[in-house]
Amino acid sequence: MAKGAVEIIIERCKGCGFCVEFCPTKVLALSPAFNAKGYHAPHVVASDKCSGCDLCGMFCPDFAIHGWREKKASA
Amino acid sequence: MSTELIHPENPVEQFLRSDRIPHIWCPGCGIGTTVNCFTRALIDSKANLDKLAIVSGIGCTGRVAGYLDLDSFHTTHGRAIPFATGLKLANPDLSVVVYSGDGDLFAIGGNHFIHAARRNVDIKVVCVNNLVYAMTGGQTGPTTPGSVVTATNPYGTFEPSFNLPQLAEAAGAVYVARWTTFHVRQLARSMYEMFQKKGFSFIEVLSPCPTLYQRRNKMGDGLDTMKSYKEKSKKRDGAPTSEVPLTRDGEIVVGKFVDRERPDYLTLMKAQFQASLGERYQEPEMHSGCEFEQSEIDGGTICQ
Numbered sequence: 001m002a003k004g005a006v007e008i009i010i011e012r013c014k015g016c017g018f019c020v021e022f023c024p025t026k027v028l029a030l031s032p033a034f035n036a037k038g039y040h041a042p043h044v045v046a047s048d049k050c051s052g053c054d055l056c057g058m059f060c061p062d063f064a065i066h067g068w069r070e071k072k073a074s075a
Numbered sequence: 076m077s078t079e080l081i082h083p084e085n086p087v088e089q090f091l092r093s094d095r096i097p098h099i100w101c102p103g104c105g106i107g108t109t110v111n112c113f114t115r116a117l118i119d120s121k122a123n124l125d126k127l128a129i130v131s132g133i134g135c136t137g138r139v140a141g142y143l144d145l146d147s148f149h150t151t152h153g154r155a156i157p158f159a160t161g162l163k164l165a166n167p168d169l170s171v172v173v174y175s176g177d178g179d180l181f182a183i184g185g186n187h188f189i190h191a192a193r194r195n196v197d198i199k200v201v202c203v204n205n206l207v208y209a210m211t212g213g214q215t216g217p218t219t220p221g222s223v224v225t226a227t228n229p230y231g232t233f234e235p236s237f238n239l240p241q242l243a244e245a246a247g248a249v250y251v252a253r254w255t256t257f258h259v260r261q262l263a264r265s266m267y268e269m270f271q272k273k274g275f276s277f278i279e280v281l282s283p284c285p286t287l288y289q290r291r292n293k294m295g296d297g298l299d300t301m302k303s304y305k306e307k308s309k310k311r312d313g314a315p316t317s318e319v320p321l322t323r324d325g326e327i328v329v330g331k332f333v334d335r336e337r338p339d340y341l342t343l344m345k346a347q348f349q350a351s352l353g354e355r356y357q358e359p360e361m362h363s364g365c366e367f368e369q370s371e372i373d374g375g376t377i378c379q
């Protein structure tokens with residue numbers, strides 16, 4: 001099971017690709033779909049690889065994505 | 076009801092004036108990335124937000140203060156440092172941060188920068204350096220390296236540029252570091268260290284302006300710039316600041332260059348007054364926040 005997860009606020013994204021490029025485990029890719037402003041937001045393509053490191057959250061200039069570590073004892 | 080798991084909020088969110096988001100910064104602009112780092116440093120240093128003020132000048136970077144839900148001051152162009160100095164002297168308990176652009180801090184505001192550093196006023200200065208005056212259309216500024224095409228140098232720049240860490244050190248800053256927006260963890264760490272420091276502290280952050288700098292110079296977009304930061308940066312903590320000038324395509328030396336102690340402005344002032352006035356010197360009473368006494372004057376109220 002993945003150790004972490006991300007939340008993406010699609011409508012805030014401007015499609016810069018920072019999160020996709022610098023995710024250490026390549027969890028993300030830009031989606032072919034457009035958001036309302038015409039940008040391609042990221043989507044998760046390898047959820048099992050997410051460590052929850054939140055590097056995507058540190059990089060995102062638009063505050064549109066962040067990651068967190070899942071608690072171990074989450075039943 | 077949603078069946079979604081409850082998860083932690085983005086750490087930046089609690090610091091944003093959410094009614095102002097989305098912000099105006101272009102796709103691939105690095106300013107927002109520096110804001111993430113700044114908020115992580117606020118969290119890590121357990122900063123008392125009631126005792127913290129953030130002051131910006133004018134420019135794309137100057138917008139930072141307005142997007143943060145802190146005691147924020149969006150001042151006039153070039154005058155963030157004098158404004159911050161006044162805040163600090165009137166209320167020494169405050170932690171005062173100046174967050175502004177390279178043009179604001181080193182062109183119109185350059186004079187204020189060197190004198191605040193010389194006096195060692197206890198303020199923390201973050202300069203987002205995108206190498207141009209971005210907000211007004213990408214004109215050449217004092218940090219623009221040579222052989223770069225700008226709005227005002229269509230045939231390329233030729234005047235020498237400032238090496239900001241060297242300038243800051245020579246003028247007297249006690250803490251000097253440089254990172255790029257690629258170095259998110261290191262930048263957050265430096266900002267945290269800056270909060271622990273007493274005295275004039277300076278962090279330069281190299282940041283993409285794809286719209287007005289990179290595009291004009293065929294350097295690609297924000298992501299291309301981030302990749303080039305990754306490729307060209309060399310970490311050299313303690314490097315002599317004379318050895319870290321920036322050029323158009325050359326190596327980018329990053330790291331912490333200066334971390335020293337000097338008595339700050341208020342300490343020097345007190346020492347001098349005590350030496351010359353002896354017993355007659357009385358510490359001024361410092362007010363803080365809303366503890367001010369209100370008194371009525373001409374029908375209005377003022378703090379005194």
Ligand SMILES: Cc1ncc(C[n+]2csc(CCOP(=O)(O)OP(=O)(O)O)c2C)c(N)n1
Binds near residue numbers: 134135209
């Ligand atoms: C007194 C005055 N002169 C000039 C301007 C026009 N002006 C606005 S922002 C700016 C430069 C901003 O450059 P910088 O500080 O590098 O910020 P950036 O937009 O690059 O983040 C200038 C010259 C102004 N607003 N006020």
Ligand code: SF4
Binds near residue numbers: 068
């Ligand atoms: S939290 Fe870390 S591992 Fe997960 S998507 Fe973001 S950068 Fe990748």
Ligand code: SF4
Binds near residue numbers: 041059
């Ligand atoms: S870093 Fe942010 S703005 Fe850029 S593509 Fe990822 S989510 Fe979108």
Ligand code: SF4
Binds near residue numbers: 285
């Ligand atoms: S003009 Fe440049 S600095 Fe200003 S928001 Fe756009 S990319 Fe950022």
Ligand SMILES: [Mg+2]
Binds near residue numbers: 176177178206207208
């Ligand atoms: Mg600038």
